[in-house]
Amino acid sequence: MHTLPVSSFIPDSQAALRYAEFAMGRESPERALILLEELLERFPRAARLRVFCARAHAELGEAELAEQELRRAVKSAPRCWAAAEALAELLQERSKPEEAIQVLEHAVARNPDCPQAAQALGEALADSGRFDEAWVVFHDLLDRDAMNPYHHGYLGEALRLAGRTSEAIQALRTALWLHPGYAWAARQLAGLLYERGEMLGAREVLRNVRFP
Numbered sequence: 001m002h003t004l005p006v007s008s009f010i011p012d013s014q015a016a017l018r019y020a021e022f023a024m025g026r027e028s029p030e031r032a033l034i035l036l037e038e039l040l041e042r043f044p045r046a047a048r049l050r051v052f053c054a055r056a057h058a059e060l061g062e063a064e065l066a067e068q069e070l071r072r073a074v075k076s077a078p079r080c081w082a083a084a085e086a087l088a089e090l091l092q093e094r095s096k097p098e099e100a101i102q103v104l105e106h107a108v109a110r111n112p113d114c115p116q117a118a119q120a121l122g123e124a125l126a127d128s129g130r131f132d133e134a135w136v137v138f139h140d141l142l143d144r145d146a147m148n149p150y151h152h153g154y155l156g157e158a159l160r161l162a163g164r165t166s167e168a169i170q171a172l173r174t175a176l177w178l179h180p181g182y183a184w185a186a187r188q189l190a191g192l193l194y195e196r197g198e199m200l201g202a203r204e205v206l207r208n209v210r211f212p
Contacts, residue, residue, distance in 0.1 A: 010039065013046045020052040029059040047077035051086050058090065066090055074103065078110050081117055088120060097128045108137075115141060119154055126158035134158040149179035156188060165192055176205070183209055 010016045016039045023032045033056040040049050050073035057066035067090055073083035084107035091100035104121040111117050122137035138155040145151060156171035172189040175182055186209040193202040 010042065013043045013049075016043050016046060017048055017052075020049055024052055024055060029056045032056045033060070045076060047073040047080040047083045050076075051083050054086060054090070063090070063094060067094070074106075078106070081107060081111055081114050084117070085120060088124065092124070092127075097124065100124055101128065101130075115145070115148075115151075119150070122154055122158065126161050129161075131158060131162040147178060149175040149182050149185070152178065153182060153185040153188070156185065160188065160192060165196065168192060176209075181209060 010019055020036055020039060023035045027035065033053065036049060036053045036056060040046070040053065043049060050069050054066040054069040054073070057063075057069060067087070070083060070087035070090060073080065074087055077083060084103055088100040088103045088107070091097070091103065101121065101124050104117065104124055107114070107117040108121050118137055118141050122134045122141070125131070125134035125137065135155070135158060138151060138158060141148070141151040142155065152171050152175035156168045156175060159165075159168035159171055169189060169192050172185050172192070175185040176189065179185075186205050190202040190205045193199075193205065
């Protein structure tokens, strides 16, 4: 008896994405990959399906195939932030930081209203020691949304990596003032205060934050 492929029962690309997410959560990577490739045959322009395929390849230890799939996704849908984000993360994991930065720069250019893309670019630049460029990115984010605690937090992290401790502390304090429950910023700030010998200040910061 001939069995119809799963994709024949999927009405559109949005349903395909829902099914892909279900398959990744319930099936083995090998089985999920078979199902995802069936879906891609029917919806070849669905870039986020390729992201799922790349995840399956990565879980199977096939990093090169995962990268190829993500590059196809970015090429077919240049404005798909999910694809660019996944590709940049994979490139960083594969010790290709400069290529990751290039992907993120293109993502920012194509998605100027996507703060997540700019944040990721700023972090990647800071992690690569390109602090001046990272600060430009974070200050641009703050110019657009000065009350966003996460932008201040990312700026603080970049300043910390650059060894500009006093400025990093100020940025992290601002982040916590805007969002008193910002646990990541609290940890970073407490660590900096501890390094400076301000034990009481570090404990006070941690005492005032409710950690998840």
